[in-house]
Amino acid sequence: MRRSGRTGRLAALRRVPRPDVGLVLLTAVLVGVAVSAPLDVAAAGEATWRHGREALDPSAVSATVVGGTRGQGAEPQTERLAHLDALSSAVSAAGRDAGLGDALELQTVEPVSVQDPAVPGPKHAHAPVVLVSRTSTSTSTSPTSTTTSSSAEANLHLVAGRVDAAGVLVPQDLADQLHLRPGDRMTLAGSVTTRARPAGVTVSGIYVRPAAPLAAYWAGLGLRFFLRAPGRGDEGVVYPPAPVIAAPALLDALAGTIDSPVDVEWSFPAPRTLDLATAERTASAYARLAAAVAGGRVTEAALPVGDPPVLRTSLPGLIADARRTTALLSPPVRAVGVGGAAAALVLVGAWAAASSRRREVQLRGLLARGLRPAEAAGRAARAAVPAVLLGAVLGTALGWAGVSLLGPARVRPDTATAAGALLAAVAALVVVAVVTAALVARLDRVDAGRLEQRLGRVPWLPVLSAVAAVAALPLLHGSGTSTGTSTGGAPLGAVALAVPLLVVGAGAGLAVTALQRLAPRALPALDRLPTGAFLAARRVLAAPGAARLVVVACAVALGLSVYASALADSSSRTLRAKAAVAVGADAVVSADDRVLPALPAGTSAVLRDPQVSVASATRNAALLALDPETFAAVATWDTRFGDRDRLLHRLAGAPGSVPVVIAGDATGLPSTGAAALQEGPYTLQVQVVARVPAFPGMLGRGPLVVVAQQPLLAALAAHDPSPRALFDQEVWVRGDSAPAQRALGLTGSGAAATTTTTAGFLQRPDVRSAAYALAYLRAVAGAGGALGLLGLVLHAAGQQRRRTVATVLLDRMGLGRAAGRTAAALELGLLAGTALVCGCVLALPACAFVLGRVDPVPAVAPAPLFRVPALALLAVVVGTLAAVVLGALLVDRLARRAPAGTVMRAPA
Numbered sequence: 001m002r003r004s005g006r007t008g009r010l011a012a013l014r015r016v017p018r019p020d021v022g023l024v025l026l027t028a029v030l031v032g033v034a035v036s037a038p039l040d041v042a043a044a045g046e047a048t049w050r051h052g053r054e055a056l057d058p059s060a061v062s063a064t065v066v067g068g069t070r071g072q073g074a075e076p077q078t079e080r081l082a083h084l085d086a087l088s089s090a091v092s093a094a095g096r097d098a099g100l101g102d103a104l105e106l107q108t109v110e111p112v113s114v115q116d117p118a119v120p121g122p123k124h125a126h127a128p129v130v131l132v133s134r135t136s137t138s139t140s141t142s143p144t145s146t147t148t149s150s151s152a153e154a155n156l157h158l159v160a161g162r163v164d165a166a167g168v169l170v171p172q173d174l175a176d177q178l179h180l181r182p183g184d185r186m187t188l189a190g191s192v193t194t195r196a197r198p199a200g201v202t203v204s205g206i207y208v209r210p211a212a213p214l215a216a217y218w219a220g221l222g223l224r225f226f227l228r229a230p231g232r233g234d235e236g237v238v239y240p241p242a243p244v245i246a247a248p249a250l251l252d253a254l255a256g257t258i259d260s261p262v263d264v265e266w267s268f269p270a271p272r273t274l275d276l277a278t279a280e281r282t283a284s285a286y287a288r289l290a291a292a293v294a295g296g297r298v299t300e301a302a303l304p305v306g307d308p309p310v311l312r313t314s315l316p317g318l319i320a321d322a323r324r325t326t327a328l329l330s331p332p333v334r335a336v337g338v339g340g341a342a343a344a345l346v347l348v349g350a351w352a353a354a355s356s357r358r359r360e361v362q363l364r365g366l367l368a369r370g371l372r373p374a375e376a377a378g379r380a381a382r383a384a385v386p387a388v389l390l391g392a393v394l395g396t397a398l399g400w401a402g403v404s405l406l407g408p409a410r411v412r413p414d415t416a417t418a419a420g421a422l423l424a425a426v427a428a429l430v431v432v433a434v435v436t437a438a439l440v441a442r443l444d445r446v447d448a449g450r451l452e453q454r455l456g457r458v459p460w461l462p463v464l465s466a467v468a469a470v471a472a473l474p475l476l477h478g479s480g481t482s483t484g485t486s487t488g489g490a491p492l493g494a495v496a497l498a499v500p501l502l503v504v505g506a507g508a509g510l511a512v513t514a515l516q517r518l519a520p521r522a523l524p525a526l527d528r529l530p531t532g533a534f535l536a537a538r539r540v541l542a543a544p545g546a547a548r549l550v551v552v553a554c555a556v557a558l559g560l561s562v563y564a565s566a567l568a569d570s571s572s573r574t575l576r577a578k579a580a581v582a583v584g585a586d587a588v589v590s591a592d593d594r595v596l597p598a599l600p601a602g603t604s605a606v607l608r609d610p611q612v613s614v615a616s617a618t619r620n621a622a623l624l625a626l627d628p629e630t631f632a633a634v635a636t637w638d639t640r641f642g643d644r645d646r647l648l649h650r651l652a653g654a655p656g657s658v659p660v661v662i663a664g665d666a667t668g669l670p671s672t673g674a675a676a677l678q679e680g681p682y683t684l685q686v687q688v689v690a691r692v693p694a695f696p697g698m699l700g701r702g703p704l705v706v707v708a709q710q711p712l713l714a715a716l717a718a719h720d721p722s723p724r725a726l727f728d729q730e731v732w733v734r735g736d737s738a739p740a741q742r743a744l745g746l747t748g749s750g751a752a753a754t755t756t757t758t759a760g761f762l763q764r765p766d767v768r769s770a771a772y773a774l775a776y777l778r779a780v781a782g783a784g785g786a787l788g789l790l791g792l793v794l795h796a797a798g799q800q801r802r803r804t805v806a807t808v809l810l811d812r813m814g815l816g817r818a819a820g821r822t823a824a825a826l827e828l829g830l831l832a833g834t835a836l837v838c839g840c841v842l843a844l845p846a847c848a849f850v851l852g853r854v855d856p857v858p859a860v861a862p863a864p865l866f867r868v869p870a871l872a873l874l875a876v877v878v879g880t881l882a883a884v885v886l887g888a889l890l891v892d893r894l895a896r897r898a899p900a901g902t903v904m905r906a907p908a
Helices: 005-015 021-054 077-081 084-097 149-155 172-178 222-226 248-258 276-294 297-302 315-358 360-368 373-406 415-443 448-456 460-476 494-526 531-542 544-582 628-634 644-652 709-717 738-743 748-753 758-762 765-802 804-812 817-851 870-897 900-905
Strands: 063-068 104-115 126-136 157-161 167-171 185-189 199-208 242-245 263-268 310-312 587-590 603-614 620-626 659-663 673-679 682-692 704-708 728-733 755-757
Touching: 021 276, 021 315, 021 373, 021 415, 021 765, 063 084, 063 276, 077 248, 084 263, 084 276, 084 297, 104 248, 126 248, 157 167, 167 172, 172 199, 172 242, 185 248, 199 248, 276 297, 276 310, 276 315, 315 360, 315 373, 315 415, 315 494, 315 765, 360 415, 373 415, 373 765, 460 494, 494 544, 494 817, 531 544, 531 817, 544 758, 544 765, 544 817, 544 870, 587 738, 603 628, 603 709, 620 709, 628 644, 628 728, 644 659, 644 682, 644 704, 682 709, 704 709, 728 738, 755 758, 758 765, 765 817, 765 870, 817 870
Parallel strands: 126 242, 167 199, 620 704, 659 682
Antiparallel strands: 063 263, 063 310, 104 126, 104 185, 104 263, 157 199, 167 242, 185 199, 587 728, 587 755, 603 620, 603 673, 603 728, 659 704, 673 682
C-alpha cells in the first residue's frame, strides 16, 4: 500500500538527522565573530559621528552659502541690491542641481540703530538692532516663507499688531525700551557715508522673543537673535541686538536708504535623521554645491553684488573624524576577528575529526564497498548543512545583537553582513568536508598509522616554546606593534595577540608535563585518599595525553579572557592618565588677553610659557606656574605622578627661593640643585627639588618645569613691573566649565573654541579607536573563555560515554552515587583548576610584557600603566566553578541513564 502524501512527508522529515548541538554552537561562534568584526567597526564610526554631531548646533552640520553686498568697490548699496535677486536665484538653482532642494535665505543688515522717539533732538538715544529677513527660495507657496502672514504668526508669538509686508515686527523688550506700539513710526540709521539717509518704517507688530528650544524655522539663530547670552563679570545675562523682522523687499529698500550692506546666508539644512551613510551622501551633495558656488553662474551673478560667496559646513570634518576612527580601528578588529574565526574553524575541524572517529567502523565498511573520500566528504558536508545553517542564523543574530547592545552604537545589518555570514558558513562546510576526506583517505591506506607515529615523536612543547620566543622578539626590539607612529592607534596587532596565547599554551603544557612527571612519586599516597578522590586522581593520571590537551586548551581560553581584560583595564587607566596629562583638569579655559576677574569655586588660575631654557641644558622646556592653594582641588591626578601634597609643599619653598619640579623626559636637564632659568629676556636662579615622570598639563612627553606662581612672579617683579604679561593664562576647572566661562565673558562658539576638556581628549579618534578595539577584544575573549569552559564540560561528557561499562561495573561493585559524583567533580576540578592557575599566572605577566611595548597614544605621557583586572579574575573563577559543577551534574546524569543490562550484554 502506498503511503499518503502527508505520511510520506512526515517520514521524510523523520529521516532528516537532527542538527548536532556542538556543530551548531561552533558555527554560531564562527559566524558571530565573522559578522561582529565589521559591524563593530561600523558601529564605532557611527558612534563617533553621532558624538560629533551632538556636540555642534544642527545649523553647523548644514551647508550655508555666505554672501551679500559687501565688497571692495565704491558702488552705492542701491546698485548692489538691484542684482541681489539674480545671485539668490543662482545659488538656489545650484542647490537644486546638487540635489539639496530649496534653501532658507537669511538677510541681515547690521549695525543699525533706531532712534528713541521719546528723546528728540541731537541727544537722542539709539538702540542697536539688526534687520532680519528669513525666507524660502522655493518658487511655490511655502509654509516657511516670512513674506506670508501665516508664516510669521506660526513662528513668532505676536502680543500686539499683525504681520504686514509694509511694516516690521519688533521684539517686546525693544518696544518697551523705546515706547513703541503698532502703527508707530521709528527711524533707522545705518552707515555714516554721504549717501546714507535715515529711513522711517512703520511698526506693524510686536512679538515675544522665542525661548529655547527654538523651532526648526529659527535653527542656528538662537544666540544670534533671540536667546539670552551669559554676561561678563557682574553683568548677569544679556540679550543680543534686537532683531527687527522685515519682509525681503522692505529690508532691501531700508538697506538702500541707510546705505548699509546686506549679509545673506543661504542654508541647505541636513536631514534630521542623519546617520553616517546618509551624512556621506549629503556631504557629496554639499561638495557639488561648493563646486557650483566656486565657479559658473553663481560667481558671475556675484560680481555686481559683492565679494564671491563661500560655503561653510562642519559636515566633512565630522565625517573625516568618523572615518579616521574606523581606519584606526579596522586593523586591530580585523586581527581579532580573523584570529577568532581561525580558532573557531580549528574547533570545527576537531568536531569533524571526532565525528569521523565515532563512525570509524561504519566508514571502514563503506570503504570496503567502494566509498571514495570525495563522496564521504560530500555526505559529511550535506549532513552538516542543517546544523551549519542553524548556527549561521544564530551567530548572525548574536553578533548583531551583541554589537548593538554592547557596542559603541546600534547599527543595522546590511548585505555585507549577510555575505560575511554566508562566507563563514561555507568555510565551516569546507572544513568539515576536507577533514572528513582526509581521515577517510587515511583509513584506506595500509600505512595509515605511520603519520601518527611520526607526529607523536615531534617534541611539540619545545617547538611551541621556541615559536613563542621567536614571536616575542619583535616586541623585545620595539617592533611588531600597531602604535609605532606618533598618531597612535589601538594597541592590538598580530604579534600582540599571538604572543600571549603562545606563552600561555607553552607554559601550561610545560607545567602539566612537569606535574605528570612528578605524579609517580605521589602514587603511594593515593591509596590513603577517599574513594572519590582516589578514582579522580587515577583517571587523570591514566590519560596523560588527554589531560594535557584539555588543560592547555582550557588554559589558553581562560588566559585569553584574563589577558584581554587586563589589557583593556590597563589601557583604560593609561588613557585616563594621559588625559590628565594632556589637559590637566576636567576643563581648561584659555584666557590669554583677559584680566582675570574673581573666579568661582572649583577653579585655579595657571600661567604657562611654551618655551623656556635652562642655562646648563641643551634643550628647551615648557613652564607651568600654578597656585598650590587651589591647584590640588582642580587638577586631575594619578598616583603614578608622585605624592601630590608633598610636591606642592616643596614648590611653596622658603621665602626668597624659586623651587621647581621637572616633569617628563628631562634628558639633559639638571636632576637636583641650583639652575638658571631663562624666562623671556630675564634670567632667574631656581632650585630643582624633584623630578616626576609626568605632570598635569604637560605638553607631549615634556620636559615641563613646574613652579609656584608667587615665588616666580616675585622674582620677575624685580626685572619687570608686569610679570604676568610674559605668560599665557589659563583657568583650570573641576566639573562644569560654564561658570568659569561666564566669569571670563565667553559665550557660544567663543567659549567652545577656548575650552579644552578631558572628555574631548577621550573622544579623539585615536583614543576612541583604542577603546573600541579593546572592548571588542574583551568581548571575543569572553566568548572564547566561555567556549573553553563549555569544551571542558563536553570533554567530561565524552569521557563518561567512553566509561559507561566501567561505570556500570563500579556500580555493581558497590561504588555509591555520592562517590561517583565526587570523582567526576574532582576530576573536572583538577583539570579546570590547573588550567585556571596556568592561564591566570601566565596571562598577567604576558599582558604586562606586551603593555610595556605598545601605547594607544604614544605622543602623550605617561607610559602604559598596568592594572590587574580584579573583576575579570573573579568572573573567570566563578565561571570555572560553575563549569565544574555543571560538568559533574552532567556526568552523574549520564551515569544514571546508562542501561545496565544493555551495557553488560554489549560485549557479547
